[in-house]
Amino acid sequence: MDIEIKDKAAAFKQLINQNTNFVVFGHVNPDGDAIGSTLALYHYLKNQGKKPKVITPNDFPDFLKWMPDADEIIKFSENETEAEKHIKNTDVLIFCDFNDTKRLSKLEKLVQESTLPKVMIDHHPQPTGFADIEFSDTSVSSTAELMFEVLLELSGKKHMNNNFADCLLTGIITDTGVFHHNSEQPRTYEIIAELIRLGGNKQKVINKVYNTNTYDKLRLLGNNLLNGMHYYPEFASAFIVLTKDDQQKFNYQVGDTEGHVNIPLSIKEVNFSALFIEKDEYIKISFRSNDKFDVNAFARKYYHGGGHKNAAGGKSYKPLNKTIENFVSLLEKHKDELLNG
Ligand SMILES: [Mn+2]
Structure with missing residues (x-):
């Protein structure tokens, strides 16, 4: 750790020592890293007699609900009054796995109005600088x-x-x-070793997160690969389109397409993949790339989104067919980068 982080850590330590109540926030549509890092901090604080609360803007997928004390998390969309009460009566606000208050969705206003000390811990690029103490490092695998x-x-x-x-x-x-992906640094594995020494159970985590398919979910995956996938070897690209009709047919639940965007990337010739999910008001898009092609820049430039160099997301407000047409023309436009990516 560099000296700057040591100074910030000292300031954060002082905040913890001098206060009792903490609210820890994860981002909207929380993923495993958001729930994992917020709940870990919750346990760390609770284990020293503090009173932490985790608040998320909305619900998170079922495959994360086994996590220790996950049932203690307050979801703002389901319990606004309780969330607001905690935010107003706490001592310190801590933000995990995001660096822009926009990611708090409907909670954003309450946080912006608060004058309490704010701490951010995150690994995404381009932090907006809203917190008093910011731990920001894009070189690590995860906020965890x-x-x-x-x-x-x-x-x-x-x-x-x-x-x-x-x-x-x-x-x-x-x-x-x-x-x-995002796991080339030896330090990640040293930390894994430490977590296992602390009593963490890697096999349990993998079983609970990944071996929880439903019948419908597997059939949706089959359909996405057989009928939903489009392959453009001339642009080193492939993508999956999930229409509303198919969502209905396979009883689609949020989280059912987790990981699907990575699958086209496993085709030998493919450097860039995407997943389009048709929603009521927009098309939700995820992007993945193998190496050189910067999907963060691509999502920012064309799809009101962003993320990491090899994993990002965005939205399209055009109808599904126009969105796909437009996307294929962008593949053509970026052909040279994609073939080299
Ligand atoms: Mn993360």
């Missing part, structure tokens, strides 16, 4: 990994236990797609 580093600096392993370890393992494992 950065959380471990920050808390280790704060107080060693004193307040870390097996529940804490399972939460961070979930964050790292989901954000790296079980070590398929």
Whole structure:
């Protein structure tokens, strides 16, 4: 850790020592890293007699609900009054796995109005600088990994236990797609080793997160690959389109397409993949790339979105057929980069 982070850690430590109540926020549509890093911090604080609360803007997928104390999380969309009460009566606000208050969705206003000390821990590029203390590192695999580093600096392993370890393992494992991407640094594996020593159970995490398919979910995957996938080898690209009709046919639930966007990328000739999901008001799009092609820049430029270099998301407000037509013309436009990517 560099000196700057040591200074920030000292300031964060002081905030923890001097206060009792903490609200920890995850981003809208929380993923494994958001729930994993917020709940890990919750356990770390609880283990030293503090009173933490985790609040998310909305619900999170069922495959994360086994996590220790996940049922304690307050979802703003389901319980606005309770969430607001905690935000107004706490001492410190902490934000995990996002760097822009926009990611708080309907909670944004309450947070912006608050004058309480704010701490951010995140690994996404281009932080907007809304917090008083910001731990921001794009070189780590996940916020979970950065959380471990920050808390280790704060107080060693004193307040870390097996529940804490399972939460961070979930964050790292989901954000790296079980070590398929964002996981080239040896340090990630040293932290995994530490988490296992703390009593974390890697096999349990993988079973709980990935081996929970429903019959409909597997049939939807089959349909996406057989009927929904479009293949453009001339642009080193492939993508999946999920229409509303097919969502109905296979009883689609949020989270059912988790990981689908990565599958076209496993075709030998493909460097760039996308997943289009038709919603009521827009088309939700996810992007993945193998290596050089920068999908963060692509999503920012064309799709009101962003993310990481090899994993990003965005939206289209055009009808589905126009969206696809337009996307294919962009593939043509970026052909040279895509073939080299
Ligand atoms: Mn993350």
